[in-house]
Amino acid sequence: MIEDPLSLFQASLEGNDSGTAILVINCIEKTYEILLKNSIFRKLETEFDLPCFLKNKIKQNDFTTEIIYRIDGKILETSFGNFEFNDGSENKQYSKFFIRDITIKQKQEEEIAWRLRFELGVASSIQILIQKSSIRESLPQALYQLLYFTEMDSLFFLKNISTDESQKFEIWVNERKSTEYPLLPEKFKSLDWKEVGLNRWIHKLKKGKIIYLKKDNALTKEKWYFDESKAETILLIPVKFEKQFLGIMGFQKYKPNFVIHHENLLIYQTVSRWLGLFVQRDLDLTELNRYKSTLESLILERTLALSRTKEELERAYKAKTDFLTHVSHELRTPLNSIIGFSKLIQLPEDDLTGKEYLHYIYSGGTRLLKMINEILNLMKIESGQLKLQISEFKPEEIAKQSLELIQPQARAKGMEIRFFPPIQSENIRSDSGKIQQILLNLLSNAIKYGDHSYVEFHCEWSESDVHYTVRDFGPGISEEDQSRIFHSFTRLNEDGKIEGTGLGLSISQGLAEKLGGNIELSSHLGEGSTFTLKIPKNIK
Numbered sequence: 001m002i003e004d005p006l007s008l009f010q011a012s013l014e015g016n017d018s019g020t021a022i023l024v025i026n027c028i029e030k031t032y033e034i035l036l037k038n039s040i041f042r043k044l045e046t047e048f049d050l051p052c053f054l055k056n057k058i059k060q061n062d063f064t065t066e067i068i069y070r071i072d073g074k075i076l077e078t079s080f081g082n083f084e085f086n087d088g089s090e091n092k093q094y095s096k097f098f099i100r101d102i103t104i105k106q107k108q109e110e111e112i113a114w115r116l117r118f119e120l121g122v123a124s125s126i127q128i129l130i131q132k133s134s135i136r137e138s139l140p141q142a143l144y145q146l147l148y149f150t151e152m153d154s155l156f157f158l159k160n161i162s163t164d165e166s167q168k169f170e171i172w173v174n175e176r177k178s179t180e181y182p183l184l185p186e187k188f189k190s191l192d193w194k195e196v197g198l199n200r201w202i203h204k205l206k207k208g209k210i211i212y213l214k215k216d217n218a219l220t221k222e223k224w225y226f227d228e229s230k231a232e233t234i235l236l237i238p239v240k241f242e243k244q245f246l247g248i249m250g251f252q253k254y255k256p257n258f259v260i261h262h263e264n265l266l267i268y269q270t271v272s273r274w275l276g277l278f279v280q281r282d283l284d285l286t287e288l289n290r291y292k293s294t295l296e297s298l299i300l301e302r303t304l305a306l307s308r309t310k311e312e313l314e315r316a317y318k319a320k321t322d323f324l325t326h327v328s329h330e331l332r333t334p335l336n337s338i339i340g341f342s343k344l345i346q347l348p349e350d351d352l353t354g355k356e357y358l359h360y361i362y363s364g365g366t367r368l369l370k371m372i373n374e375i376l377n378l379m380k381i382e383s384g385q386l387k388l389q390i391s392e393f394k395p396e397e398i399a400k401q402s403l404e405l406i407q408p409q410a411r412a413k414g415m416e417i418r419f420f421p422p423i424q425s426e427n428i429r430s431d432s433g434k435i436q437q438i439l440l441n442l443l444s445n446a447i448k449y450g451d452h453s454y455v456e457f458h459c460e461w462s463e464s465d466v467h468y469t470v471r472d473f474g475p476g477i478s479e480e481d482q483s484r485i486f487h488s489f490t491r492l493n494e495d496g497k498i499e500g501t502g503l504g505l506s507i508s509q510g511l512a513e514k515l516g517g518n519i520e521l522s523s524h525l526g527e528g529s530t531f532t533l534k535i536p537k538n539i540k
Helices: 001-012 040-046 050-059 102-130 135-148 186-190 200-205 220-227 262-298 303-344 350-385 394-413 433-450 502-514
Strands: 019-026 031-037 066-069 075-082 091-100 152-161 169-176 209-215 232-243 243-252 391-393 416-420 429-430 454-462 466-470 520-524 527-535
Touching: 001 019, 019 040, 031 040, 031 050, 031 429, 040 091, 066 391, 075 416, 102 135, 102 262, 102 303, 135 152, 135 169, 135 262, 169 186, 200 209, 200 232, 200 243, 220 232, 232 262, 243 262, 262 303, 391 394, 394 416, 394 454, 429 433, 429 527, 433 454, 433 466, 433 502, 433 527, 502 520, 502 527
Parallel strands: 416 454
Antiparallel strands: 019 031, 019 091, 066 075, 075 091, 152 169, 152 243, 209 232, 232 243, 391 429, 454 466, 466 527, 520 527
């Protein structure tokens, strides 16, 4: 009676894509017998000590899934499953046992995780460079942040200062993950690469090719580099802007037998492209500052120099605009992936530290995404590419919609918003979405900076204009700060307690002017601030 159903099931086992066996377990003696197994199981059971593995599992009554990592790199997943079969014995238990070769799947997941970490490192690095005015000062911190998210041990950036007679570099960045790894030796500061046998490297780098080299594969005249740097593997990437060779970004690994796959080499190479944009921008700004410092004394005799300065200003601004727009767009996709994956990752309930780290990733990603969106808005306004969607509506309706959207923020701070609608109700012709964007920014600022139990929000007519007024009872703004409050990247609170990028008011003023209006500020220290958005009844 047993053989017939089991024989039928033997045929079905061969259809599985994993090694499958039927076990009969003696619950008293803690022994087992394999009744059936498919061909895949017969192949995989020789990959590890199966009898000892099953014996320990049954003895400990442990039927959980387990991953086995073999020395040769193969990864096996073992698991148990229910098998309903009744032979009338109370001491016997039937069970399915599965063995799966998940080596490829595991490596794919590890590759995805590596790329996510790398993209997060790139995003963090770019955020540091965007926030600080001096690229030269912020570059070490930014590249160290990138190094932290890679598997490399040290990183350097050598700025090209070569001439026709020599090939020399200036060390701009020289970072390492730990003090156990050596930094690039000081002798590299005055080293002429042409004279020390590295002509082959320079020739390839200037052509835009990368140098991925292990110590054992280096030419005899190149091995001194590995002896001096103590590196076992090096990765040198050319940093270029357009066709100009700006320098070398280098990664080093000090442990032998390290391999970088071709796909990952291409990912590393993409980093050098945005680095070239930042370095060139720093060079442009440095050159610009040099012109500005001597402009007053040379203005009469250097009219031609002034014209060149103007051209460089325009080029630097265009490079900044193109760069910010390009990088902002390129960062959206990986940032959305990082934010999405951080919400999808499921951790055990007791892993509080892991959940805290996930929260840091999610909150940091959303803040960076918000900043990127603000930068894109600013670029659209400055470049004149902002498009308006004109319609007719009542101004108090937009005010009420804005109130509904901002209520969660107000409730979170325990603050009330007192709304005063207009006495008369008339239609205006403008862009309701842009007006709402401005109102949400003004209300959000009032809630963040206000220290009273409420803020006031007025909507009223003044001749042919609509006035939206937001008043808070916070610390107020000094006259000196009022003159720069609408400038880009201006923040009056720098203690880190209030989040923001310093772009909100600049964007809002730009939108107001695009709508034919403006934002006015009235404030006194200790008495709060009043922001008034003035919008014409009919946009011209």
